[in-house]
Amino acid sequence: MICTETREMHMTDHQITVRLFDPDARKRMLYVQKVATGLWHWPGGKPKPNESLVAALKREVFEETGLRIIKLKLIHTEFLAIETIYCYTGICKSRRCKKPDGKEIANISRRSLTGSKKLRLSATQKLLQQNIAIISHLV
Numbered sequence: 001m002i003c004t005e006t007r008e009m010h011m012t013d014h015q016i017t018v019r020l021f022d023p024d025a026r027k028r029m030l031y032v033q034k035v036a037t038g039l040w041h042w043p044g045g046k047p048k049p050n051e052s053l054v055a056a057l058k059r060e061v062f063e064e065t066g067l068r069i070i071k072l073k074l075i076h077t078e079f080l081a082i083e084t085i086y087c088y089t090g091i092c093k094s095r096r097c098k099k100p101d102g103k104e105i106a107n108i109s110r111r112s113l114t115g116s117k118k119l120r121l122s123a124t125q126k127l128l129q130q131n132i133a134i135i136s137h138l139v
Contacts (some may be wrong), residue, residue, distance in 0.1 A: 015083040018057040019044035019128070020090055021075060028110040030097075031119060032064050035106045040116070041125040042087075043067075053086055061090075064105050066098030078128060085124060 019042040022030045031040045043064045047056035058069045069090045076087040097108045111119065113129060121129070 013082070015046060016053070017044060017046055017083055017085045017124075018053050018060065019085055019087050020057060020061050020069070021087045022090060022092070024095065024110060026112075028112050029116065030065065031109050031111055031116065032100075032105050033107040033109075033119075035102065035104055037122070038106070038120060039122040039125070040107075040109075040119040041122045042128070054088075057086075057088055057090075061092075065108055066096075068093040076128075076131065078124075078131065080124070080127075083124065085128065087128065 020030065021042060024030075030043060032043050033040045043061045044057055045060035045064075047053060051059075053074075054072055057072065061067055061069055069092055071091040072088045073090070074086060075089050078085040078087070100106055100108055109119075116129065
């Protein structure tokens, strides 16, 4: 798969994921809970074939939360053995999320990093949050 924003070639077994790091004025992050796993993470997902990272993130965030992103900036890339996660910060048209559909997304919540410890986070989300000092510094 070729990602046009980074011009990197990735093997088909290596996953590409995009996530939205979206702190509000009170420094609370936006989290979504997947129905299938019950795990929480920042909104985002995987690009479709020939879809750019930015287009994929806009699509995924809209599908999961109903928010429309109008501006994005890549702030962090996490390289893992089987996955590369691109974290973007963004400006959304509205701060109001839709109600979860119950099919893919069970819940949507804004939590501080301290408050997120009460959530059952995915392993990659925990890793991203360990690096939050780097991400926060860049925003």
